[in-house]
Amino acid sequence: MALLLLAIAPLPAAAQSIDRQFRTWLETDLWPSAKAQGVTRATFETAFAGIAPNLKLPDLVLPGQKPQTPKMQHQAEFGSPGAYFAENTVRGVTAGGRTRSGTHARTLAALEKTTGVPLGIVLAIWGRESGFGRAKIPYDAFEVLGTKAFLASRKEMFREEVLAALVMAERGRIPPRSMKSSWAGALGQPQFMPTSYLKYAADGDGDGRADIWTSEADTLASIANYLKAHGWVRGRDWGFEVTVPASVSCALEGPDRGKPIAEWARTGVARIGGKSFPAHELKGEGYLMMPAGRNGPAFLVTPNFYVLKDYNESDLYALFVGHAGDRIQYGDRTFSNGWGTVAKLYRSDIAAMQRGLETLGYDVGGADGLPGFRTRRSIGEWQARNGLAPTCFPDAALVKRLR
Structure with missing residues (x-):
C-alpha cells in the first residue's frame, strides 16, 4: 500500500511545478480570455489570490500524463433503482418541503403564478440539491x-464555467471568496x-441581486426560473404511475x-x-417510462418530466423530484408497485452486455454500465426477437448470453 501511494501521490517538487504551470496558464491563457469578456485585472487577481490547483479533486489529468479511460467502475455494484427512493431520504425531502411550503407560501404562490x-417541484429540487440549504x-x-x-x-467545459x-x-453578483461550490463546481443551494x-x-427577495448562497427566496426563484426557461408546460403534470398490460411492450419506452x-389509455395503460x-x-x-423495466413501477410522463431531466440528466433524479413534489403537495404516498430485486451484477457486467447489444446493431445509448431507456428497450426488443418475454431490464442470464 505504501508503494502504491508513492506511485500515485505527487511529490512536493512535482506539486510545486504544477503550481508554477498553473500560474503561467492563468497569466498567459485564461487572463486574455477573461479580459476579452470584460473582466478587470483587479477582479481577476482577487479571484485567484492564494489559489493553487487542488490535486485531490477527481477527474484530473496531470501534466505529462495521458487521460486515463475509466475502467467503467468495474467493481461498482449494479443495484435496483429502488435504492434511489429509500423512504427515509424521500421523507426527509417531503417533510422539509411541507414545512417550507408554509414558511415561503407567498413567494411560492407568486412563483407558480409567474412561471x-x-x-x-421547486421545493423538491431545493431539498434534493442541498437539503434546503443545510x-x-x-x-x-x-x-x-x-x-x-x-x-x-473536460477542460473546455470548465474553462467556460470559470470564465462565467x-x-x-x-x-458584483458575489465576492469571489464567498463563491462556494461543490467539488464539481456547482454553486449555492440550487447547485x-x-x-x-x-x-x-x-x-x-427584491434586493436587486440573486444570492443563491444565503437567500432562500432567491434560491426558490432561481429554480423556478430555470424550469420555466427550459420549457415547463404550465398546467401539465410531470407524470403518473400506471399499470402496463403485457400486450403493451416495455420496449415502447x-x-x-x-x-x-388518450391513445395510451386505449391500449390498456391505466393509472x-x-x-x-x-x-x-x-x-x-x-411517454412510457419504466426505470426497472417489468421489475418495478411504470409511469406515463409528460414533457415536464424531461424538463426535470434538463436540471439533472437522470431518469431517477427526475422521478424522485416529481414523486417528492407530489408528496409535498398532496401527502405521503409510496409507489403502488414495488421495485424488484437485482441479482449481484457489476456495472462492468452491464457495460459488457451493452457492448454485446451494440455488436448486434442495437442503440443502447453508450456502454457506460448504466441501463438508460435506450438500453432497456434494446433489451426488450432483443428478448422479443429471441422468443423471450420482454422484461426490458438486465439480469444475470441476459448478461451471460450477450456479453
Missing part, C-alpha cells in the same frame, strides 16, 4: 473551476453551474416514442388505483 411551476458547500469555486479548467479531462464565474464576480447562474439566477395519453387521467391531459403527449 407555472408547482411549489412541490448541506455543506465547502469548496472555493475558483479553486475548483480553475483546477478543472487547467487539469480536468469571473463575469459573475465582475458584475447551478456559473453559466446557468448567469442565465437563470433570479432575485426573489422513451421520449422519442410518445403519443397522446394506478383506478383513477382516470385528468381530462386536460388526454390530448397531451405522454
Whole structure:
C-alpha cells in the first residue's frame, strides 16, 4: 500500500511545478480570455489570490500524463433503482418541503403564478440539491473551476464555467471568496453551474441581486426560473404511475416514442388505483417510462418530466423530484408497485452486455454500465426477437448470453 501511494501521490517538487504551470496558464491563457469578456485585472487577481490547483479533486489529468479511460467502475455494484427512493431520504425531502411550503407560501404562490411551476417541484429540487440549504458547500469555486479548467479531462467545459464565474464576480453578483461550490463546481443551494447562474439566477427577495448562497427566496426563484426557461408546460403534470398490460411492450419506452395519453389509455395503460387521467391531459403527449423495466413501477410522463431531466440528466433524479413534489403537495404516498430485486451484477457486467447489444446493431445509448431507456428497450426488443418475454431490464442470464 505504501508503494502504491508513492506511485500515485505527487511529490512536493512535482506539486510545486504544477503550481508554477498553473500560474503561467492563468497569466498567459485564461487572463486574455477573461479580459476579452470584460473582466478587470483587479477582479481577476482577487479571484485567484492564494489559489493553487487542488490535486485531490477527481477527474484530473496531470501534466505529462495521458487521460486515463475509466475502467467503467468495474467493481461498482449494479443495484435496483429502488435504492434511489429509500423512504427515509424521500421523507426527509417531503417533510422539509411541507414545512417550507408554509414558511415561503407567498413567494411560492407568486412563483407558480409567474412561471407555472408547482411549489412541490421547486421545493423538491431545493431539498434534493442541498437539503434546503443545510448541506455543506465547502469548496472555493475558483479553486475548483480553475483546477478543472487547467487539469480536468473536460477542460473546455470548465474553462467556460470559470470564465462565467469571473463575469459573475465582475458584475458584483458575489465576492469571489464567498463563491462556494461543490467539488464539481456547482454553486449555492440550487447547485447551478456559473453559466446557468448567469442565465437563470433570479432575485426573489427584491434586493436587486440573486444570492443563491444565503437567500432562500432567491434560491426558490432561481429554480423556478430555470424550469420555466427550459420549457415547463404550465398546467401539465410531470407524470403518473400506471399499470402496463403485457400486450403493451416495455420496449415502447422513451421520449422519442410518445403519443397522446388518450391513445395510451386505449391500449390498456391505466393509472394506478383506478383513477382516470385528468381530462386536460388526454390530448397531451405522454411517454412510457419504466426505470426497472417489468421489475418495478411504470409511469406515463409528460414533457415536464424531461424538463426535470434538463436540471439533472437522470431518469431517477427526475422521478424522485416529481414523486417528492407530489408528496409535498398532496401527502405521503409510496409507489403502488414495488421495485424488484437485482441479482449481484457489476456495472462492468452491464457495460459488457451493452457492448454485446451494440455488436448486434442495437442503440443502447453508450456502454457506460448504466441501463438508460435506450438500453432497456434494446433489451426488450432483443428478448422479443429471441422468443423471450420482454422484461426490458438486465439480469444475470441476459448478461451471460450477450456479453
